[in-house]
Amino acid sequence: MDFDYDLFVIGGGSGGVRAARVAAADGVKVGLAEEDRMGGTCVIRGCVPKKLMVFASEFAGAFSDARAYGWDVGAARFEWPVFRERLNAELDRLEGVYRNLLKGSGVTTYDTRATVAGPHEVRLGNGTVVSARHILVATGGRPAVPDAQAAELGITSNDIFHLPDLPTSILIVGGGYIACEFACILHGMGVEVHQIYRGAQILRGFDGEARGHVAELIREHGVHLHVGTNLLAMEKRPDGVWVKTTDGREQVYGQVLFATGRTPNTEGLGLEEAGVEIGRRGEVVVNEFSQTRVPSIHAIGDVTNRINLTPVAIREGMAFVETVFRGNPTPVDHDLVANAVFTQPEFGSVGLSEEDARDQEPIEVYCTSFRAMKQAFAGRSERVMMKLVVSRATRRVLGCHIVAPQAGEMIQLAAIAIKMGATKEDFDRTCAVHPTMAEELVTMKTPVRHA
Ligand code: NDP
Numbered sequence: 001m002d003f004d005y006d007l008f009v010i011g012g013g014s015g016g017v018r019a020a021r022v023a024a025a026d027g028v029k030v031g032l033a034e035e036d037r038m039g040g041t042c043v044i045r046g047c048v049p050k051k052l053m054v055f056a057s058e059f060a061g062a063f064s065d066a067r068a069y070g071w072d073v074g075a076a077r078f079e080w081p082v083f084r085e086r087l088n089a090e091l092d093r094l095e096g097v098y099r100n101l102l103k104g105s106g107v108t109t110y111d112t113r114a115t116v117a118g119p120h121e122v123r124l125g126n127g128t129v130v131s132a133r134h135i136l137v138a139t140g141g142r143p144a145v146p147d148a149q150a151a152e153l154g155i156t157s158n159d160i161f162h163l164p165d166l167p168t169s170i171l172i173v174g175g176g177y178i179a180c181e182f183a184c185i186l187h188g189m190g191v192e193v194h195q196i197y198r199g200a201q202i203l204r205g206f207d208g209e210a211r212g213h214v215a216e217l218i219r220e221h222g223v224h225l226h227v228g229t230n231l232l233a234m235e236k237r238p239d240g241v242w243v244k245t246t247d248g249r250e251q252v253y254g255q256v257l258f259a260t261g262r263t264p265n266t267e268g269l270g271l272e273e274a275g276v277e278i279g280r281r282g283e284v285v286v287n288e289f290s291q292t293r294v295p296s297i298h299a300i301g302d303v304t305n306r307i308n309l310t311p312v313a314i315r316e317g318m319a320f321v322e323t324v325f326r327g328n329p330t331p332v333d334h335d336l337v338a339n340a341v342f343t344q345p346e347f348g349s350v351g352l353s354e355e356d357a358r359d360q361e362p363i364e365v366y367c368t369s370f371r372a373m374k375q376a377f378a379g380r381s382e383r384v385m386m387k388l389v390v391s392r393a394t395r396r397v398l399g400c401h402i403v404a405p406q407a408g409e410m411i412q413l414a415a416i417a418i419k420m421g422a423t424k425e426d427f428d429r430t431c432a433v434h435p436t437m438a439e440e441l442v443t444m445k446t447p448v449r450h451a
Pocket of ligand 1: 146147173174175176177178179181197198199203204230259260261262307308309339340341342
């Protein structure tokens, strides 16, 4: 049977674009539909604009540190509209890059919503149905807002980049990546930040000691972090949003930001009708080759809710092409994926938390906390934390957790060694680079505890 396309990709984010480009470069006839801006969450409303906001917000500390280093810095003020305009121009540029990459590799793009109309059929926004030998669903996710009364008064991370003005105060709801990152960003930009988290400690799932350290630093940074606290009621007021929280506080905030998780974009896509299994959280259920229950339909990235990170989606896209178009079945390796939470300072981690490791086997824990030279000289009290979780049986480093400026950069490199199976003794025989913060990773001699 002849198809209009060998591959039709629904979703022009990091995963979908990579799969489309790589397949097309192999001579596969590829179509791709995107209903919003090309580039998806990462480029348009996630990692990229977020990281640029991190850079912008870090200048607040840099100016005061500069004074300690002898610079005569005048009064500095952050101008959100100036930054936002430059940010938008950069996002336009990046979207253009993505479009050119697709065009250059011969992918036919459609700026429209597309849905699945059958195992080999895709319906475009104008009603046209195109046929495809393979369909790749890469529709990502979207912010999930709790079912709270008057929740529509809050905004999500999608909206933050478009605010005409920064509020004078904000309440951030949530204790995950987005909540913690924006708490630091907005505080750095001069906003009074309150963050509430329903559980006992932020960043659930990460190493306990590191979570505690990050929480302490977020507070030291000036964010009003309240754990064990949730929303009770919200009301619109002339000067913002009145909020009552479970700890009895009532306050009016300029904005309320919900950073309460994300939901896979599967609604109304025609997937279940086509026979694709959808999981409890709305995710597309796939096997290790990203294949759904319908053999011609695959799914990658956040819509599958495996590990919701851009580089993982890209790898899933590459593995899909390798499997389906190059005859080389390639499962995606989801083990030991390093990641960074871009708080200030950053939190990088790879492998098992102390808690998960000790449930698995006997371990040794190496941990150090110290004031880094650059910040200490500037009079800051914040401490860096470095931690290695080591298997007592194999000596392998099972987990590495770093809370420090540039921890994202450090963990990327530590992850190579850990992925290669480095032991604690491999770390020990690696000579330090002095003076750096990361040298502490190879100079921790005595375990702080056994578990
Ligand atoms: P997370 O899952 O990280 O955090 C969601 C937070 O919201 C949790 O603290 C959760 O609490 C809380 N929450 C969920 N539902 C409710 C509710 N009804 N009421 C109150 N609180 C609630 O999601 P994010 O939105 O922060 O980020 C989504 C994903 O995007 C991340 O998991 C990550 O994969 C990715 N991401 C990665 C980044 C990076 O690599 N630096 C940056 C940003 C996002 P609880 O813990 O109790 O469930």
